[in-house]
Amino acid sequence: MKHSFPGCPCAARLLTLILGVLLILPTFSLAQEREQVLVSPKRLVHHFDFEDTNEQGIKIGSSYPLPKHWYAVGRDPLNPDPNFLNLPVHADLIARERYPSYTHVGFDDSQTYSGDYALHLALDGGNAAAFLQVGALPVLTRSDYLITARFRTEKLRGARAAIRSYFVNRQGERIADSERSTGPIRSENGWSAVSIKLIGNYPEAAWIGLEVELLQPTDSPDNPLGTQQIVLQDLDAKLWVDDIGVWLLPHVEIGTQDPTNLIVSPQQPTINATVRDLTGQLLRVEINLYDHNRTRVEQRTWLVGDGSADTWDWTPQLPGFGWYLVELAVFETEGDYAGNQPLARSIGALAYMPNHRLRIAPDLERFTLIAERMPPIEERLIPSLLERTGLRSVVLSVWNRETTLETLNAEQHHLENLLRTIMGDNRSVALSFSPVPTALAQTPGIETTSPMTLLQTDEELWQPFVAPVMLRHGQRIKQWHLGVLDANEPFFIERLSDTTRRITDRLRRLSPSPRLHLPWRIDQARRDDMPSNIAYTIEVPASIQPESVEGYLESWMSPPLMHSLRLVESNAQNYPHAQRLASLARRMVMGWVAGAEGLSIDRPWTTGFERRLAILPDPLLPAFANIAQLLAERRYITRLDLGEQRRAIVFDGSPGSLMVLWDGASEPSDLDMYLGINPKASDIWGNASSVPTIDRKHSLTLNEIPIFVEGIDVQLARLRASFTIDDPFIPSTQVVHRRTISLINPFSVTMQGRLTFTGPENWRIEPVQHDFTLDPGGTLELPIGLSFPIQEIAGSKVLVAHAVFTSNRTYDVDLTLPLELGLRDLHVNSSLSLVRNDEGGLDAVAIMVVTNQAEESRSFYGFATMRDRRGLERIIARLNPGQTVIERFRFSDVGDVIETTPIRLGVREARGPAMLNKRLSFNDAFESTGR
Numbered sequence: 001m002k003h004s005f006p007g008c009p010c011a012a013r014l015l016t017l018i019l020g021v022l023l024i025l026p027t028f029s030l031a032q033e034r035e036q037v038l039v040s041p042k043r044l045v046h047h048f049d050f051e052d053t054n055e056q057g058i059k060i061g062s063s064y065p066l067p068k069h070w071y072a073v074g075r076d077p078l079n080p081d082p083n084f085l086n087l088p089v090h091a092d093l094i095a096r097e098r099y100p101s102y103t104h105v106g107f108d109d110s111q112t113y114s115g116d117y118a119l120h121l122a123l124d125g126g127n128a129a130a131f132l133q134v135g136a137l138p139v140l141t142r143s144d145y146l147i148t149a150r151f152r153t154e155k156l157r158g159a160r161a162a163i164r165s166y167f168v169n170r171q172g173e174r175i176a177d178s179e180r181s182t183g184p185i186r187s188e189n190g191w192s193a194v195s196i197k198l199i200g201n202y203p204e205a206a207w208i209g210l211e212v213e214l215l216q217p218t219d220s221p222d223n224p225l226g227t228q229q230i231v232l233q234d235l236d237a238k239l240w241v242d243d244i245g246v247w248l249l250p251h252v253e254i255g256t257q258d259p260t261n262l263i264v265s266p267q268q269p270t271i272n273a274t275v276r277d278l279t280g281q282l283l284r285v286e287i288n289l290y291d292h293n294r295t296r297v298e299q300r301t302w303l304v305g306d307g308s309a310d311t312w313d314w315t316p317q318l319p320g321f322g323w324y325l326v327e328l329a330v331f332e333t334e335g336d337y338a339g340n341q342p343l344a345r346s347i348g349a350l351a352y353m354p355n356h357r358l359r360i361a362p363d364l365e366r367f368t369l370i371a372e373r374m375p376p377i378e379e380r381l382i383p384s385l386l387e388r389t390g391l392r393s394v395v396l397s398v399w400n401r402e403t404t405l406e407t408l409n410a411e412q413h414h415l416e417n418l419l420r421t422i423m424g425d426n427r428s429v430a431l432s433f434s435p436v437p438t439a440l441a442q443t444p445g446i447e448t449t450s451p452m453t454l455l456q457t458d459e460e461l462w463q464p465f466v467a468p469v470m471l472r473h474g475q476r477i478k479q480w481h482l483g484v485l486d487a488n489e490p491f492f493i494e495r496l497s498d499t500t501r502r503i504t505d506r507l508r509r510l511s512p513s514p515r516l517h518l519p520w521r522i523d524q525a526r527r528d529d530m531p532s533n534i535a536y537t538i539e540v541p542a543s544i545q546p547e548s549v550e551g552y553l554e555s556w557m558s559p560p561l562m563h564s565l566r567l568v569e570s571n572a573q574n575y576p577h578a579q580r581l582a583s584l585a586r587r588m589v590m591g592w593v594a595g596a597e598g599l600s601i602d603r604p605w606t607t608g609f610e611r612r613l614a615i616l617p618d619p620l621l622p623a624f625a626n627i628a629q630l631l632a633e634r635r636y637i638t639r640l641d642l643g644e645q646r647r648a649i650v651f652d653g654s655p656g657s658l659m660v661l662w663d664g665a666s667e668p669s670d671l672d673m674y675l676g677i678n679p680k681a682s683d684i685w686g687n688a689s690s691v692p693t694i695d696r697k698h699s700l701t702l703n704e705i706p707i708f709v710e711g712i713d714v715q716l717a718r719l720r721a722s723f724t725i726d727d728p729f730i731p732s733t734q735v736v737h738r739r740t741i742s743l744i745n746p747f748s749v750t751m752q753g754r755l756t757f758t759g760p761e762n763w764r765i766e767p768v769q770h771d772f773t774l775d776p777g778g779t780l781e782l783p784i785g786l787s788f789p790i791q792e793i794a795g796s797k798v799l800v801a802h803a804v805f806t807s808n809r810t811y812d813v814d815l816t817l818p819l820e821l822g823l824r825d826l827h828v829n830s831s832l833s834l835v836r837n838d839e840g841g842l843d844a845v846a847i848m849v850v851t852n853q854a855e856e857s858r859s860f861y862g863f864a865t866m867r868d869r870r871g872l873e874r875i876i877a878r879l880n881p882g883q884t885v886i887e888r889f890r891f892s893d894v895g896d897v898i899e900t901t902p903i904r905l906g907v908r909e910a911r912g913p914a915m916l917n918k919r920l921s922f923n924d925a926f927e928s929t930g931r
Helices: 088-095 362-366 382-389 405-424 459-473 496-508 546-556 577-593 620-631 714-722
Strands: 044-048 070-072 104-108 118-122 128-132 144-154 160-169 192-198 205-215 238-249 251-255 262-264 271-276 283-290 296-304 311-314 322-332 344-353 367-371 393-397 428-432 479-481 515-521 535-540 563-567 599-602 605-608 614-617 634-641 646-653 658-663 669-673 680-682 688-690 697-702 707-710 729-731 737-744 751-759 764-766 769-774 779-787 795-806 810-822 826-836 842-852 858-866 872-879 884-891 903-909 915-920 925-928
Touching (some): 070 088, 088 128, 104 128, 118 128, 144 160, 144 205, 205 238, 251 322, 251 344, 271 283, 271 322, 322 620, 344 614, 362 393, 362 620, 382 620, 393 405, 405 428, 459 496, 496 515, 515 563, 535 546, 546 563, 563 577, 577 646, 634 714, 646 714, 658 697, 697 707, 714 737, 737 769, 751 810, 826 903, 842 903, 858 884, 872 884, 884 903
Parallel strands (some): 367 393, 367 599, 393 428, 428 479, 479 515, 515 535, 535 563, 563 599, 729 810, 826 925
Antiparallel strands (some): 044 238, 104 118, 128 205, 160 205, 251 271, 271 311, 283 296, 283 322, 322 344, 605 614, 646 658, 658 707, 669 697, 680 688, 680 707, 737 779, 751 769, 751 795, 764 779, 826 842, 842 884, 903 915
């Protein structure tokens, strides 16, 4: 579709483009949100609309091959200026190969976004690209720029289209660190908007460079075929670009007083902000802080411009320890563009953490940060990161993708200094062979990116890369990892035992006693024929539920194999932080329960390079560090059965007792239970508080994210865990149900006391009271009879026994057991809908779905009752095995009572004692449009 703006100057014509432009933000969880950016026309530096005219005002698109100041990559520029090729950027772009002259680069009028012409690139074998002449776009020092454009593509299969921009210095050299690209772009069904933000961190910048490219597919460095790959070229791919705008933006920076953005108490987080704008406009700057639930917790506003300061520090009043998203937004204050749309925006993050650094527990080495694939410039922050989190173990890569034999020695010198710093603080380091350098992976005879496959190839081929690493670090480093799991390796290697022995022997020639860590998946069976000195790093995908971890690891404990868990959590783009934090915390707890020798997490941060080197922590990082501090030096003792999806896990050790509690249901639940003399509760961030007491019981609210209660009475917790019933399922039949209650004395002295059954309410329990005396370790087995009222609603119930006893002191507590009331061989589902009748009143329709899961036919009465209404009943005759029937019960004109009057419905066995009740309330109802 063509767009025209009669009578409008180019700046005004471009405004509609900016309404859809997406400002590129730092790559980081919530920071990956994108928004519309509205820019004033006065900030437009240049507009390439490709409607260039000659001196007579006639458009040159039909007579010139390229727009003014634009040149084709890889071709003779035909520029008479003798200095043109003296500029390094020009010389590089013109000398590039595989840009044949027969590919089209130039004007085109067949597809335009506005006006008569667009820049067009088309392939016919080879690549096609155009670049802007250096000098056409001068820049203001330390200013930010936004490059916007419209584009469309056609028949892109393997080819890749992109727009890239960068700063150029006064010598005509590309400033490599400044380069930004759209990445691959595709728009086959019309025109789309795209943008690039250039960060003005380079005082030597003099001009802006621009390139538009359409490139053929190339070999993938990760492909196991290496140079033998077959790559098919595109012969008819096309790209059109129109209305390129260059906009001057305010220069914004935001951070904290520490490059790790991990602030440890008693320090308070201080936000450092800078906004510089060279237009002289008065701007409003707004900083917002959000917690992991996206709840705003602090806000501050400043005015910038007209002589006011452009740099300031702010110490926000945070509600407590935790992870916080920091957002800085700049708004115009005058004209049509003042309002709520930000002119510029920068996002960061910080973690405010309790001081754990004074506690150095040997167990903390079992909690590891995996920092593979980090560039050297980022690795220099690792020692500070470990110090501030209190963690004591890290896995580093020995190489990076760009490592060559020429750079290897310098990189190992850097790594050696890093190891000396980390291990000088008595911390543990393991080294990883991942990633395999591209130069090594593409060596003929190797051609693999898998470290395990690499070490099985000809030793002479990989030794130039491996030997300097092992000889330099092998004396101090004993643990060597083979990286992340690649295509389910090594599970499917047939002679895995021989393979690992051979690799170990090869490495042992270079290092005294290396221990290999094989990557594994938790859902892959263990191999029992392996050498005893092999360790396993078991990947636990996000799809593995916390409650399943223990079952998966059972086989690894008998006989035990050295293994650690690599916890992989869901991407922050696709899942809310609360869900990710709940998964991490619960899987850490269950992994610790299962006896894993270590727990690790993979790079829970993003590195911010736009302004200055800094770590942007993911919420998982402070949570992992704090939970590690809570679990270290503690061992699993027991668990309590709280029913449904509620969990209570008990640990004990030198730091004291600990109970971890959560509820996996979607809604929070309350728990009232006496826990000890003075328990303290804390969240995953380390915010601690006393637990409130109501009627001699401690009151807690459980949700999907665990809470940690320290200082509990461990022996009382053992007693609660030992309070069991032989069968918690109670059939919904009007007979006395015989069960046996068990109780074990966990104390070191004799228990003497009384049990009195007080719940479920209105149930009859015989005997209702029982006196007991139990020696240390002794077991009470008490037969009881249970019966319930005829109107009892099916579902979860709680058996409550009030226990008063003496042991090492006097206790007065309630012991509880979850029960389930129902029928094993009959499934009843119910729902409630509200329907308008013909008179306009509101009717309630109770729907019951009954399925016979028994092996014989059965007959029932279906019924529904509502207070002050006549009861309704249906005969369900001969319901065959597996058969389902749907019954509907309608109560008329309930609009004035339905919110306060529930409906009871259910089934009663025609010839037998079985009877099952359901309850429906107004909160269960949905409104139907049916009559």
